[in-house]
Amino acid sequence: MRWGTGCVMLAVYRIRVVDVLSPDLVLRANARRLVGLAESRPEDEIVLDFTGVETIGRSFAHEYVVRRDASSKRIREENLPENIRKMLEIVRNPPSKESWLPPIDDAAVLTL
Amino acid sequence: MFEQTGTIDLSDESFLYPTTLLPLLILIERIGAENVIMPHNQDVAKYIRVVTRQDSIQEPKTYIPFTKLPKEHDEMEPILQRIRELGRDVEIIGYNLDAFILIVNEMVENIYEHSEFNMAYMCAQRYPTLAILDLCFADDGITIPGSFKKCGFRYDENEHYKAIHDALMGLSSKKESGRGTGLRSTGQIVQKGFNGEMFIASGFGAVYIAGGTHRMPFILSYDNRFDGTLISIRVPLRPQKINIYEFV
Numbered sequence: 001m002r003w004g005t006g007c008v009m010l011a012v013y014r015i016r017v018v019d020v021l022s023p024d025l026v027l028r029a030n031a032r033r034l035v036g037l038a039e040s041r042p043e044d045e046i047v048l049d050f051t052g053v054e055t056i057g058r059s060f061a062h063e064y065v066v067r068r069d070a071s072s073k074r075i076r077e078e079n080l081p082e083n084i085r086k087m088l089e090i091v092r093n094p095p096s097k098e099s100w101l102p103p104i105d106d107a108a109v110l111t112l
Numbered sequence: 113m114f115e116q117t118g119t120i121d122l123s124d125e126s127f128l129y130p131t132t133l134l135p136l137l138i139l140i141e142r143i144g145a146e147n148v149i150m151p152h153n154q155d156v157a158k159y160i161r162v163v164t165r166q167d168s169i170q171e172p173k174t175y176i177p178f179t180k181l182p183k184e185h186d187e188m189e190p191i192l193q194r195i196r197e198l199g200r201d202v203e204i205i206g207y208n209l210d211a212f213i214l215i216v217n218e219m220v221e222n223i224y225e226h227s228e229f230n231m232a233y234m235c236a237q238r239y240p241t242l243a244i245l246d247l248c249f250a251d252d253g254i255t256i257p258g259s260f261k262k263c264g265f266r267y268d269e270n271e272h273y274k275a276i277h278d279a280l281m282g283l284s285s286k287k288e289s290g291r292g293t294g295l296r297s298t299g300q301i302v303q304k305g306f307n308g309e310m311f312i313a314s315g316f317g318a319v320y321i322a323g324g325t326h327r328m329p330f331i332l333s334y335d336n337r338f339d340g341t342l343i344s345i346r347v348p349l350r351p352q353k354i355n356i357y358e359f360v
Contacts, residue, residue, distance in 0.1 A: 022189055055214070057214050062291075097296070100304075101281060104329055109330065109331055110330050111330070112332050
């Protein structure tokens with residue numbers, strides 16, 4: 001590419017997520033399918049448009065982030081609803097697993 | 113009695129919750145309906161017939177019928193659609209659609225990822241007069257301790273409750289970071305978010321959690337074992353919005 005004689009534009013392809021999946025993003029298999037669809041495109045940059053997406057499962061979000069980050073394509077999100085953005089942020093920076101149940105006292109185990 | 117006669121006698125049953133009904137229906141499917149003596153109570157008999165027919169939703173919808181999970185991951189849409197429909201009639205689901213979709217997602221994901229099931233089912237039922245909603249999942253797979261065993265975590269039969277407890281605490285049979293969150297976050301959403309109850313039976317163990325911090329482990333005898341995993345969730349029908357991001 002030389003300035004002044006024209007420039008080569010990087011091709012961008014848009015995918016509307018709700019059209020290829022559903023308003024509810026669930027299951028790791030679907031996250032793999034979404035990133036796989038992006039990777040199957042010849043364009044270098046893929047925009048995933050989250051307009052119309054309403055809910056997202058944690059496992060979907062985790063699989064999506066792992067696959068997206070490992071992808072050779074530049075995949076970016078647009079029109080992320082706040083709840084979807086929050087979930088993606090949580091799986092990127094997961095909180096430490098605090099102990100939320102007390103240790104088991106073997107003497108308190110009942111036999112049925 | 114079933115072990116001796118090969119017949120399930122439900123004639124005296126006057127009420128069945130999903131926690132009982134779901135494993136029962138798995139057994140009925142395995143042995144054939146002709147080997148079941150239906151309840152004398154016509155309402156209960158009718159209920160069993162209705163919830164096992166997926167095309168017979170009545171208005172207003174108070175349940176997700178006995179739904180067999182497809183073998184393929186990507187056929188979940190009808191189940192999600194049913195949850196959305198139920199959310200239009202059941203306030204707590206309507207207020208917390210994200211929480212219920214997440215719970216169903218995580219439970220179904222666990223079944224697909226870990227259980228190696230032949231048969232897996234889910235159902236939901238609202239009880240307006242008791243002000244509760246039951247959500248139940250069951251599979252006939254390798255159990256939670258069986259799944260852990262495949263990656264080197266060993267639990268004796270009388271320690272199966274520990275495997276369930278460890279899964280609730282976030283132990284995963286997958287080595288990858290960020291795993292082991294499904295049962296953990298679901299347990300926290302149910303117990304801390306909804307102030308509800310959760311009962312998990314798997315193999316020779318069971319764990320019941322409720323009311324903030326209450327947790328009760330069980331060793332199941334041979335006769336009471338569950339050949340697979342049963343997860344039963346009960347939440348009170350209080351129209352409150354919970355913040356799932358505190359628990360995931």
